[in-house]
Amino acid sequence: MMDARRLTGRDHVIGAALCLGYLALLFSTAGDLAMSRDESFYAHAAKNIAGWLSELLSDPASALQEDHIDRAWRYNWEHPAWMKLTFAWSWLAQKHFGLFPRDSLAIRFPGMLTAGLLLWLIYGWGASVMARRGALFASLAFATMPRVFYHSHLDCFDVPIAFFVTLTAYAYWRALADRRWIPLLGLAFGLALSTKHNSWMLPAIFMIHFVWLRADQARAGSERRTSLIWLASMLTIGPLVFIGTWPWLWHDTWSRIGAYVSFHLRHVHYTYQFMGVSYFEPPMPMSVPFVMTSFTVSLAVLALAVAGIFACRGELRPPWRFRHGDSTTRRTELLWLGCLVAPLLAIALPSSPIFGGTKHWLTAYPFLALFAGWGLLAVTERAELGLWMGRRWPGRAFAILCLLPGVIQTGHSHPFGLSHYMPIAGGVPGAADRGMNRQFWGFTTGSLTDWLVERLPEGGSVWLCDTTAGAWAMLQADGVVPRNIRAARAINDADFALVHHERHFAEVEYQIWAAYGTPQPVHVLLYDGVPIISVYENPARRERESAR
């Protein structure tokens, strides 16, 4: 891997094409996904914030009063502001200019944009240190991870934080050699802090990398020592951006920061099924992030990432193996490895709260993809495919072959992204056999809307199980379901009741059995033969219908 190459206009054209192409793909497929639970909360928060932003523009003095700020920002205070602000601006643009064909798309657009920008960034960083085809492969490998594709659609923080973590790591890496990047590093870190708490681990990763780098330089007797000034930028500009973008912190600052930190350190445990066991409290098996990664990312990409790490093992050597006079580099490989491993280890720790899905270590995957790009180059070049076959096309064919499983599986995963498992897990039915988590967030209701609309031509009500009333309201606003099909507050009041199949939702299914007096669903939504949602019909409705 080279220490750094200057990116050209051609590189940015390729990066922009990746970004825009992915955005177009996300745009065209987002309508298949109902809003997930968390999205609906953030959409609600964004609308509150949009109201405050409008007030800020029209009457700043009022907007900046404590009670006005609190009224707008109290809801969902446990997550910082940056992405919610972008959702709010996008929502305002929709409200005033009707930029998007659907309201949900307006709220989701900023999240999608970070997904596109992340592809650009992966390509750009990759192209800075390796041949373009490796960088392109890395970007596409990331884009075609099925879970990444699902999360890229959402007005959530998981793909945005993957973007801002990668951006911060990139800015840090640039800042090591170019002081002009130092304020940008602080800004990027501030935006990462303002997006999600995954960012908290970045200073530790960078410090380990930096100490290693300085030890290299000391051992090599290098006269030029890398400065620690980057840390000052992170520790000053970062918090300023964090507080500056989050009006909730403008009053009662320290206690609210304390509450925010405390909320995430003592996070509620989500129930998560893994290998047949529903975990309600820690510790989860330490293998969870590693098994889930191997079950949800293409084996070919994983193998190339391992090959990439193996190929640069020489660059990962400890400082004491350096000798006086050795040339030193920025240790890009070490930085990537740190950014890859840290999120996985954080989740694997027995003391970590149970968060559940792969989204919680999604920040590792850009670096996994970069190593895969490097692995692709290492394998094709060292195997000397071109020489062996006498042509250049075998190398390209190999890259396409390695991307194809991800492409096919991503296409197949939609719109059931969180239910999808790769062939190594036996696919969706194999994962069901193994007792893996089937889904969460209730977004799969979006795959049931046609059925419900057909059954309720004159309106009615549906008990939505894990789908929030906010997510249902967004389906109505988007015109996917008519407004006369209401979200019922109680199972007994509904015409139809849904059960999203997660093992611990069995409790809800039994409530419906008891309420309706039958264990027979009238419809089961299947994905690869595996139940995703069961629909029960209220016998009162059946009686009404038969009396007609």
Place this chain on the structure above:
Amino acid sequence: MAKAGRKLSLAAWAWVLVAGLAAFELLAHPVIRSAIPDEESWKEAAAFVRAQFEPDDRIIAAPAWTDPIVRRELGDLTPLRVAALTDPAGIGRLWELGIRGASTRDEAPALERAFGGVRVRMWRLASPKVLYDFVEQIKEARVELETEGGPVACPWAHGRPAPGGLERGPMRPAERFICDRERPWLWVGPTVLADLELQPRRCIWQHPAGMNPLRTIFADVPLGERLVVRGGVDYQIARERAHAPVTLRVWIDDQLAAEWTHQDGDGWSGLDIDTSNRGGTRATVRFETTTPDPFARLFCFAASTQTEASP
């Protein structure tokens, strides 16, 4: 040179391995999908079972995650008593609709047929005969709460049912014995409990009120060789293993027949009361629940009188 040659060989092997993994993923995908039974197979298998179904049959799914599909096809033949089985009595034959080679039993079936990817198997069971199912007869019972001033009747009444939802506990039905409207959990009636293993159990909710007994009294109950009692606490609470024990006393014609204490963590459990000396007679049976601390005692029990099935 030798070193260079070894490197080349290693890289070539890595190339073969990665290409092989990609090829595996590409080939495995259609293979996995082709093994998924189509809707027609499920419907044919269900039609076959339906044609031979008898009232004491039970239908189950293998693997368990296909259960919603089987209930969609044949749920009308599965009353709640059978879907949320409390003990295996009263089941004459077991039908299993299975896919992917999964099975719930090791022994050879009496019948086996395949419909596409769906395998139907049937076993004959020698299970006891149920004479009286207390859960099914709950409406006929009388419920009273012992108070300082003596027993107070809990009337069978229409009340607001529970809305339902995660971590809300078993469904509180609209029709139930209501003991105290100020304490919405103090009722008696039929529901379905999620036990510690998240298995469904059709049972009588009888949340104890404290050390004053809450009683459910059944008159004119036909007795057999045994009176089987099973019970448990809702899984959300039971898995915490932090709350007071629940004591269930069973009285037959005002004689204490058994006392059973259920601790959180016991799961769905119970006891068999020998009534063979009174087999063939009828009696009044009373179930009383008490607890030293009534906080979160989401207790539910099922009971039946049983006799050995005639050969």
